[in-house]
Amino acid sequence: MRHSAVAALACAAPLSADAASRAFDVVPLGVEGGVVEGSTSAWFIARRGQEQGLACDAGTLVPGIRAAIAKGGFPTGTRPSDVLHRRIGAYLITHPHLDHVAGLVMVSPDDSPKPIFALPDVNAALAADYFNWSAWPNMGDRGRPPLLGRYHYQDLTPGAPPVPVEQSGLTVTAFPLSHSGALSTAFLIRAGEEALLCMGDTGPDAVEHSARLTSLWQAVAPLVRAGHLRAIIIETSYPDPRKDAELFGHLTPSWLKRELARLGDLVGEPAKMAGLPVVIGHIKPSVDGGPQNVEAIKRQLSEGDGPPVRYIIAEQGRSLAF
Numbered sequence: 001m002r003h004s005a006v007a008a009l010a011c012a013a014p015l016s017a018d019a020a021s022r023a024f025d026v027v028p029l030g031v032e033g034g035v036v037e038g039s040t041s042a043w044f045i046a047r048r049g050q051e052q053g054l055a056c057d058a059g060t061l062v063p064g065i066r067a068a069i070a071k072g073g074f075p076t077g078t079r080p081s082d083v084l085h086r087r088i089g090a091y092l093i094t095h096p097h098l099d100h101v102a103g104l105v106m107v108s109p110d111d112s113p114k115p116i117f118a119l120p121d122v123n124a125a126l127a128a129d130y131f132n133w134s135a136w137p138n139m140g141d142r143g144r145p146p147l148l149g150r151y152h153y154q155d156l157t158p159g160a161p162p163v164p165v166e167q168s169g170l171t172v173t174a175f176p177l178s179h180s181g182a183l184s185t186a187f188l189i190r191a192g193e194e195a196l197l198c199m200g201d202t203g204p205d206a207v208e209h210s211a212r213l214t215s216l217w218q219a220v221a222p223l224v225r226a227g228h229l230r231a232i233i234i235e236t237s238y239p240d241p242r243k244d245a246e247l248f249g250h251l252t253p254s255w256l257k258r259e260l261a262r263l264g265d266l267v268g269e270p271a272k273m274a275g276l277p278v279v280i281g282h283i284k285p286s287v288d289g290g291p292q293n294v295e296a297i298k299r300q301l302s303e304g305d306g307p308p309v310r311y312i313i314a315e316q317g318r319s320l321a322f
């Protein structure tokens with residue numbers, strides 16, 4: 001009895017020290033890249049220990065919140081409306097594709113007032129294409145009148161100094177990404193000195209004929225070097241092999257590894273990439289169901305060469321801490 005208590009303590013000590021050093025809580029609300037409704041891209045992100053956080057993308061809200069409550073991702077007794085109204089204090093929207101905003105549009109009549117942080121063109125598209133009294137009533141504070149004003153569009157300037165996000169204790173900086181020629185966004189979210197990168201859909205620079213990932217990697221390399229980048233949330237839509245011409249602005253395991261290797265080169269110290277959590281979302285499910293794409297991507301990421309990061313395949317509702 002005494003012996004096992006001592007053993008339990010010995011185990012608990014490093015665990016709690018580790019837990020205390022975490023800076024962010026992340027609850028994947030939606031982890032798939034389209035095809036099926038109910039788990040398209042959305043991430044609840046909060047400063048560790050803080051009730052109010054934000055949603056990075058909002059392809060799925062209520063089904064993801066319900067799944068997270070069922071899996072213990074929020075404290076016992078939490079109602080979905082508590083998460084929606086109080087814990088999600090703001091939205092960060094990477095791009096206006098349906099699989100990243102459907103949950104926000106659908107829940108808007110029952111949502112609490114919130115700001116939507118996005119690059120100006122993304123906010124403009126939300127106002128023009130969704131909250132326009134044709135696709136949906138205008139819940140925003142711009143665009144076709146009357147303006148219901150539940151959501152306040154807050155434009156972010158690319159690469160600008162961090163902007164505080166409501167009462168979350170978090171700040172955000174936006175970096176543009178290239179998504180098959182369309183604009184997407186990476187959000188660098190900070191809690192004090194610590195940072196987490198939540199990335200929208202993107203293709204590799206070489207395929208996109210873009211330098212946007214290069215610019216992003218240059219911006220975050222010093223954070224990796226200093227040990228302050230806690231995690232990268234990024235898409236891997238398709239398993240290998242897939243022709244570059246059929247990527248449609250997305251990544252495969254081989255392209256993700258090549259991009260992370262470029263980040264590693266900029267960091268310059270391989271040891272600093274070791275164990276860096278890279279959270280994978282936006283995997284395209286097959287219409288017929290089944291885990292084959294997830295399994296293939298998991299296997300392909302674990303095989304072969306590549307930076308010594310720690311890949312985590314996100315599961316809807318299964319909370320993470322970094």
Ligand SMILES: [Zn+2]
Pocket residue numbers: 033034041097099100201282
């Ligand atoms: Zn998408």
